[in-house]
Amino acid sequence: MRIIAGTLKGRKLFQPQGVNLRPTADKIREAVFNILAPNVPGAAFLDLYAGSGSIGIEAVSRGAKPVVLVEQEKQNVLLIRKNMTSLALTEKITLFHGSVLDFLKTNQATFDLVYVDPPYEDNDLLERLQTLGSFDTIRPEGIVVIEHFHKQEFPQDFGTLALSRQIRYGGTALTFYVKK
Secondary structure, three states, X not given: OEOOOOOOOOOEOOOOOOOOOOOOOHHHHHHHHHHXXXXXXXXXXXXXXXXXXXXXXXXXXXXXOOEEXXXXXXXXXXXXXXHHHHOOOOOOEEEEEOOHHHHHHHOOOOEEEEEEOOOXXXXXXXXXXXXXXXXOOEEEEEEEEEEEEOOOOOOOEEOOEEEEEEEEEOOEEEEEEEEO
């Protein structure tokens, strides 16, 4: 797994070992950032369910700042820290070790771009997205991207978030919302 573009282009990321983590495929990461390209430089970027940290690190490489990663699983947090250290990003990324819901309830910052990539079997995802859409976490005109199993469906709105587009890549889909 490598950084696709930006100041860190070509740099290697440490990969997860084990089956509880499904890193975002390079082609999906590239598609997301091609779509978001004009919005990324200088954007406040939030990566929920950060996993290995690859999405947030890609955002830093492309000029996003600040960048916040939220991850609950301890082994994933250790992997993210390893990637941050190896790429000298400990000053450019804030890592929150805890649940997405805890982060959303305590967070005071606002973000331009939010990436949501939960485990495909997450039964509480809709509730968390409703929480995300009802808090002031996202700035006006902010974009939320949800990576999910292609058969999972989402409503037209989550609080202040309105569905703007959906794209499918094999068994994975990307659903985009914009803050009204």
